[in-house]
Amino acid sequence: MTALLVALGAGVGAPLRFLAGHYLDGRYPLGTFLVNIAGSFLLGLFSGMSLSGHEAALLGTGFCGAFTTYSALAVKSVELGRLAGTTYAVGTALAALAAACAGYAAA
Structure with missing residues (x-):
């Protein structure tokens, strides 16, 4: 049952991530950034809500x-080059951590 729930949730999250990247990523990977921040906020929120095992x-x-994507973060960071890519990766990690904390606090 748990594996089915994970697959069901992934079946919604992955297409949304694809659409955000497809429509919002350009010279700067805005879509990838936004899904990672939004997903971190939601995960913090869900953690703070103390969901049941099936809900989690x-x-x-x-x-x-x-919905979130480390692999795209890594690829986009490399594509941006050493300085911009490092700034993007570190900025995303810090913003995602802040979003997760905000989500947890909101719960």
Whole structure:
């Protein structure tokens, strides 16, 4: 049952991530940045809500896990070059951490 819930959540999160990247990424990977920040906020929120195991599997692991994207963050960071890519990676990590804390506090 848990694996099915993870797959169901991922089936919603992954297409949303794809659409955000497809429509918002350009010279600067805005879509990738936004999904990572939004997903971090949601994961913090869900963690603060103390979801049940099934709810956490669906929303946390499934949806947020598929919605956020470390692999695209890594690729986009390399594509931006050494200085801009490092700034982008560090900025994303700090903003995602702040968003997760904000989500947790909001719960």
